[in-house]
Amino acid sequence: MTAMGREDTAADIRAERRVLTASLLGAGVLGAAAVVWGLIADAGALVFDGVYTLAGIALSAASLLASRAAASAPSRRFPFGKQAAVPIAVLIQGxxxxxxxxxxxxxxxxxxxxxxxxxxxxxxxxxGLLSAVYSALLVLALRQLARRSDLARAEIVGWRAGTVLSLVVTVGGAAGLALERTAFRSLGVFIDPALVLIAVAIVAAMPVQLVRAGLHELLEGAPPPDVLARIERVVDEARTAFGLPTPLVRSTKLGRRLYVEVDFVVPHDRWNVDAEDHVRRAIVDRLHELPFDVWASVELTTDDDLAL
Structure with a gap:
């Protein structure tokens, strides 16, 4: 990784930790207030919102630990580092x-x-009104703090879900007040549990998205489409410049790390190690411009089986 790339990665890690710390503090304040208020008012929707928010404290703490683990250097015991901690934390959150x-x-x-x-x-x-405003402001703040972090995005998803839940409570409270002025006031006792069911239905897709994202990385799925397109463009430019055949390209993203493997099958007696290094450098240098810790392998071989 280039010096500029290392600086960008370090800045991203610092921003990511600021996001997780801010989320941790925000969850503590809002969650405690909601649970206490909900118990005093005998409001299940408030207690649920508070418990949901307080659960975020443990999840944010887990994400903070995952961030630190992923940033640790490779060791004898973990020669490839601990980047898998990031998708594991996202999966746990979901x-x-x-x-x-x-x-x-x-x-x-x-x-x-x-x-x-x-x-x-x-x-x-x-x-509902106070909580929605609080959660929405946190979403905006977290988005500004970190733009290139899976863990930060998971936190933002959680707070966005909290905003939606609070808006549902707000609308339900207003509907309940309006209902009290009609002949159907007896139905008001069902507003609170109905709000919980509506909120659950609205945000149900969010945990599914987090689980899918975590599993996708752990199962070594392809990187995001924009990253994949960039990899293909870099490899194609090098292939054209050196007159090489179409290679076999494999890539996957694990946390902040991007693994790329490029295998060219070339004719016998046409390439030496120096020329192969020129091809490697043309591809690897360009890939290091991506905002990831890039581990790239570029090989030229005359054996089809070795490429596969």
Missing amino acids: AALGGTLLYAAVTAVQTIVAGGSRASQTVLLAY
């Missing part, structure tokens, strides 16, 4: 968020079956 939503949905159904909740609609409206 699974934990999914479990929280499932628990909330089951609890809401039980509340409906038991006859509803006596939560104040004014409390729901006030909390």
Whole structure:
């Protein structure tokens, strides 16, 4: 990696840790307030929102540990480093968020079956509005702090889900207040659990996306389309410049690391090590312009089986 690339990576890591720390503090403040307020007001939607937010503290802490592990240098025990810690943390976040939503949905159904909740609609409206503004501001702040981090994106997904949940509570509280002025005021007891079910349905896709993203990297899937297109363009330019045949290109992203393998099958007695190094340098130098820790392997061989 070039000196500029190392500086960019170090800056990204610092920004990533600022995101995780800010998310940790934000979750503590909002989650504690929601749980206390929800218990006092007997509002299941508030308690759920608070528990969901407080769960983010453990997840943010896990992400912070993953960030530190991924940034550690390769060692004898871990010769390729610990980049897998990043997709593992993303996967855990998605699974934990999914479990929280499932628990909330089951609890809401039980509340409906038991006859509803006596939560104040004014409390729901006030909390929902304050929480939505708080969560939305955190999303904006986190997006500014880190733009090239899987862990930061996972945190932002979580806070975006929190914003949606809070907006649902706000709308529900307003609807409940309006319902109290009609002949259907008796239905107000179902507003609170109904809000939880609606919120769960709205954000259900978010944990699925996180789990899929984590699994994709752990299973060595292809990197994002824009990164893959850049790799293909760099390899194609080198192939054209040196008159080489179409190579076999493999690539995958694991955390901050990008693995690229390029194999050219060439005729016998046409290439030596010096010429092969020129091809390697033409590809590797360009790949190091990408915002990743690039581990690239470029090989020229006369044996088809070795390329495969």
